[in-house]
Amino acid sequence: MWQYEKKLQYPINIKNPNPKYAQIIISQYGGPDGELGASMRYLTQRYSMPYNDVKGMLTDIGTEELAHLEMICAMVYQLTKNLSYEEIIKSGFDKYFVDHTAGVYPIAASSTPWRAEYIAAKGDIIADLHEDLAAEQKARVTYDNLLRLIDDPDILDPLKFLREREIVHYQRFGEMLKKTTDRLDSKNFYACNPSFDKNCPKGFIK
């Protein structure tokens, strides 16, 4: 289970609201490579994992991603505060506003609501870890693209923090993939599926 800590992982303090920026940053909440999908992906994959260290890492990173989606939502919230109708129409925020007012709803920048198709739980440790590695890289590219488009230090600072976390997670998942293949038949990693087959090596090497 989870306990809530009443703080952000990294502070968000944006002085100037900007609904244009809010509309692109929201993709890291409800978009295809956003933090909501990241958290659901890892917390979902845990159940079929055969090794304790991988269960632990998916639990810990999946939990950290919940803190990241809270940071992204805080950014969207602060960027859409105290808007005038003129600003709403001029920035193109009107199309979001008509359905959600200034509520924070999980959609992609291109307006598609969050979908479970963004994540995968293949039930095969090698396939799932590759999915996770790709997901971290795609999230990193999304942050890179946001950093190209945004020109406000109050936003760039936390975005750079989140971008760095993607790289750290990629590194950790890479290590887990190596530890996983080390436990399997070096001549044929795919001889069995340790997430399902009983005859696969289940041994946990500390």
Added chain:
Amino acid sequence: MNDKQKLRRKIWELDFAIKELNLFLDSNPDNQKALRMLDTYRLARKNTITTYKMKYGDYICTFDDVPATAPLSWIDGPWPWEREFNEGENK
């Protein structure tokens, strides 16, 4: 249920009571009876965990509780979604 399972069960029950009071006090912040109950349950939880620790070692609930001398024990199974973890807990 053995003594270890009984103590774990008691901690789970106290956790649940504290969560219920947490929600109730969010909408009824001036309720003195609920505040007193919260104090009582928090103290009982602390004492039960101390008893558990003396008899059976750490009651691990977060990474922060794992002693620095055994950091790897965080990843030891069983994990909460496995049957072995829950065996005997709800009898």
